Amino acid sequence: MPSATLPQASSALLQVVAEAYRELRPRAPLPELDVKFRRFTSLNTTIRLRDGKLKLRLSDLLEFAPESVHRAIAHILLAKLYRKSISAVYADRYRRYTQSEVVLKQAERIRQDRGRKRISTPLGHLWDLEEVFESVNRRFFHGLLGRPTLTWSAHVAKRMLGHYDAAHNTIVVSRVFDRPGTPRYAIEYLLYHEMLHLKHPVRVRAGRRCVHSREFQAEERLFPELDVARAYLKRL
Numbered sequence: 001m002p003s004a005t006l007p008q009a010s011s012a013l014l015q016v017v018a019e020a021y022r023e024l025r026p027r028a029p030l031p032e033l034d035v036k037f038r039r040f041t042s043l044n045t046t047i048r049l050r051d052g053k054l055k056l057r058l059s060d061l062l063e064f065a066p067e068s069v070h071r072a073i074a075h076i077l078l079a080k081l082y083r084k085s086i087s088a089v090y091a092d093r094y095r096r097y098t099q100s101e102v103v104l105k106q107a108e109r110i111r112q113d114r115g116r117k118r119i120s121t122p123l124g125h126l127w128d129l130e131e132v133f134e135s136v137n138r139r140f141f142h143g144l145l146g147r148p149t150l151t152w153s154a155h156v157a158k159r160m161l162g163h164y165d166a167a168h169n170t171i172v173v174s175r176v177f178d179r180p181g182t183p184r185y186a187i188e189y190l191l192y193h194e195m196l197h198l199k200h201p202v203r204v205r206a207g208r209r210c211v212h213s214r215e216f217q218a219e220e221r222l223f224p225e226l227d228v229a230r231a232y233l234k235r236l
């Protein structure tokens with residue numbers, strides 16, 4: 001994959017890296033930062049200093065990790081690069097996160113599935129899912145959401161209209177939408193909902209899976225045609 005198409009780090013993450021740098025090297029000027037996510041099949045991260053530029057490449061498995069984890073990774077990578085001692089607090093935070101069951105399972109499944117061929121296409125008869133995704137991405141996420149694999153379902157599924165498969169980083173949309181008369185707001189809402197799943201990963205709290213968290217639902221209400229879109233989906 002050419003580096004230009006790698007998902008860029010959010011400005012919040014760049015801020016975290018800059019802060020970690022100042023913490024370790026308070027008197028040194030901050031180099032230019034180039035932080036991107038890569039489709040790693042493991043949790044590998046790399047750091048390099050070249051031509052005065054700090055290049056960080058993080059596994060996309062870490063893209064939606066909590067900020068405290070990003071802070072820990074930034075500290076660990078910078079400490080390694082500049083041969084400083086790694087703070088036990090950060091080392092522990094990172095280790096606990098990467099050893100959490102959810103992350104391990106996700107990494108394992110991605111390892112198994114990447115490389116295996118799947119028939120998928122974002123191009124339908126009427127809609128190009130990539131075009132709809134990018135327009136929703138610009139409208140609601142400042143274009144910051146990394147695009148997953150987008151594909152139409154193999155069959156005209158009516159029970160499962162859409163879903164986000166975290167293990168394959170894929171959004172599947174039912175073919176039922178790919179026909180004349182489907183209003184754009186309906187397919188946009190469907191993608192918006194699945195994109196919120198991408199942004200708000202499933203959390204496990206007290207042994208229970210929290211799929212549509214409070215933050216998820218609050219953000220979903222920002223979709224202007226929410227009610228009319230939901231009514232349309234119900235009729236399907």
Ligand SMILES: [Zn+2]
Nearest residue numbers: 193197211212
């Ligand atoms: Zn959902």
